[in-house]
Amino acid sequence: MLSPKRTKYRKQHKGRIHGLAKGATELNFGSYGLKAMQPERITARQIEAARRALTRFMRRAGRVWIRIFPDVPVSSKPAEVRMGGGKGAPEFWVCRVKAGRIMFEVDGVPVDVARQALGLAAAKLPIRTRFVARAGEEE
Incomplete structure (x- = not known):
């Protein structure tokens, strides 16, 4: 799975x-792509x-081509632990995806294959695409 080799800080604030999306809103590499229609955190899994x-x-x-990378650590505390005791350990990595971002691009396949393949990929993601x-290209 994707994760950074090293980061400046181990833990980050959650943020909003x-x-x-400011960048990566157009196709740069492939002929077909999957664009996010709503903002969400996408995990490395x-x-x-x-x-x-x-x-x-x-x-x-x-x-x-995968145009997103999970570089935000998400920490959590174990179940049934009392309040206090600091922030939990980093558990997994996420990517903050804004609406309009191209997440995946494909090339070298017919349009119907690309459409079905990206549809299957979209089913694995928690957002509308x-x-x-x-x-x-013809659609």
Whole structure:
């Protein structure tokens, strides 16, 4: 699964995900992509599950680009622990995804295969998404 090799600080504040994505709103690498329609935290496990569904359906043909990376640590305390005692240990990594962000891109496969593969990947994610294609590509 994806996680940073090292970070400056072990723990981060939760934060909020406001507004629309500033960058990565257009296709840069592939002909087809999966765009986020609402803001949410996507875990490294969800990214990996979507990637597996995508590559498996495409039968390892074509090329896949993952445009998001989980770099935010989420900490939690064990069950049934009293208040206080500081912040819990980092448990997993997430990526803050804003609406309008391209999360996955594919190329080298027909449009119907790309649409179905990205649909299977979208089913693994906790947000509404949209299939997008380059201006020159047929839909």
